Amino acid sequence: xxxxxxxxxxxxxxxxxxxxxxxTYTATGYPSLFWYVQYPGEGLQLLLKATKADDKGSxxxxxxxxxKETTSFHLEKGSVQVSDSAVYFCAPLSGxxxxxxxxRGTSLIVHP
Amino acid sequence: xxGVTQTPKFQVLKTxxxxxxxxxxxxxxxxxxxxxxxxxxxxxxxxxxxxxxxxDKGEVPNGYNVSxxxxxxxxxxxxxxxxxxxxxYFCASSEGGNKIVYTFGSGTRLTVV
Numbered sequence: 001x002x003x004x005x006x007x008x009x010x011x012x013x014x015x016x017x018x019x020x021x022x023x024t025y026t027a028t029g030y031p032s033l034f035w036y037v038q039y040p041g042e043g044l045q046l047l048l049k050a051t052k053a054d055d056k057g058s059x060x061x062x063x064x065x066x067x068k069e070t071t072s073f074h075l076e077k078g079s080v081q082v083s084d085s086a087v088y089f090c091a092p093l094s095g096x097x098x099x100x101x102x103x104r105g106t107s108l109i110v111h112p
Numbered sequence: 113x114x115g116v117t118q119t120p121k122f123q124v125l126k127t128x129x130x131x132x133x134x135x136x137x138x139x140x141x142x143x144x145x146x147x148x149x150x151x152x153x154x155x156x157x158x159x160x161x162x163x164x165x166x167x168d169k170g171e172v173p174n175g176y177n178v179s180x181x182x183x184x185x186x187x188x189x190x191x192x193x194x195x196x197x198x199x200x201y202f203c204a205s206s207e208g209g210n211k212i213v214y215t216f217g218s219g220t221r222l223t224v225v
Contacts, residue, residue: 032212043116043202043216044155089154098143098162098212099170104154 002027002101006090009107013080021075021106023064023090031092033057033066033073034100038087047075047088085110114138118203118217125193125224133188133220135203141215142208144186146170146178148199149219155202161186162208193224 007022025031032051036044048057053068064075073090087107091100119134137144145160157170161180175197177189186205190197200221204214 034213036214041218043204043218044214045216046213049213093212098206098208099145099157099160100212100214102147102155104152 002031002092002094004090004092004101004103006088006103006106009087009105010109011106012109012111014111015082016079017110019075019077019080019084019108021088021090021108023073023075023103025071025073025090025092025101027071027092027094027101029094030068031094033064034091034093035062035064035073035075036089036091036102038089038105040086044089080108080110082110082112084108116203116205116215116217118201118220120220121218122221123223125190125222127194127224129193130189130191131193132190133201133203133222134185135187135217136185137203137205137215138184139205139215140183141205142183143206144180145204145206145214146176146186146188147202147204148172149202150199158188158201190222193222195224198222198224 004025034049035047037047038044048059050057050066055066087105090103093100116137146158147155159178161167164183203217
């Protein structure tokens with residue numbers, strides 16, 4: 001089955017710092033790739049997605065590029081804010097499957 | 113606001129008690145899911161319903177049962193709660209098929225003592 005490896009957290013940054021959260025995956029076929037975000041006390045919500053190789057998903061200043069050759073989908077943001085403090089989940093979805101595999105999540109803490 | 117509604121938000125049970133977690137969505141989604149979230153374990157799928165009238169086991173179904181009551185509602189039942197079932201439970205829905213963006217509820221925090 002599919003699997004996903006995310007960098008362990010917590011990732012602690014100062015406001016306006018550059019963020020990278022690494023995600024690598026194994027999946028069959030040509031998966032779609034997702035990042036979900038969970039703010040404190042809430043359920044997960046979709047942050048961005050990419051459905052084919054070299055696609056870049058983007059939302060709220062976050063970006064991630066579908067790298068088929070390295071089976072990676074790293075999340076980046078150029079300047080984080082305190083309000084970005086949350087847990088981030090990488091989730092590949094294999095072709096032919098309709099249930100994504102969620103990573104263990106990476107906690108991000110941004111200090112003023 | 114449209115979305116996924118879960119009840120209750122918090123619950124404490126004694127070992128051996130039973131309870132049902134409720135989930136309803138108002139987006140006319142076909143597919144619904146139950147996950148549990150434990151520290152360091154991420155999200156694990158308990159059961160899902162690809163469409164009204166069908167249910168299937170996920171990764172960790174033991175100790176749980178589900179009912180897809182209608183297109184809107186998908187309930188999760190613990191027949192005899194155990195401390196190992198202490199967790200945060202999330203319901204989610206999607207349009208189904210290849211439209212697989214999930215909408216999650218805000219969760220139920222369950223403690224079994």
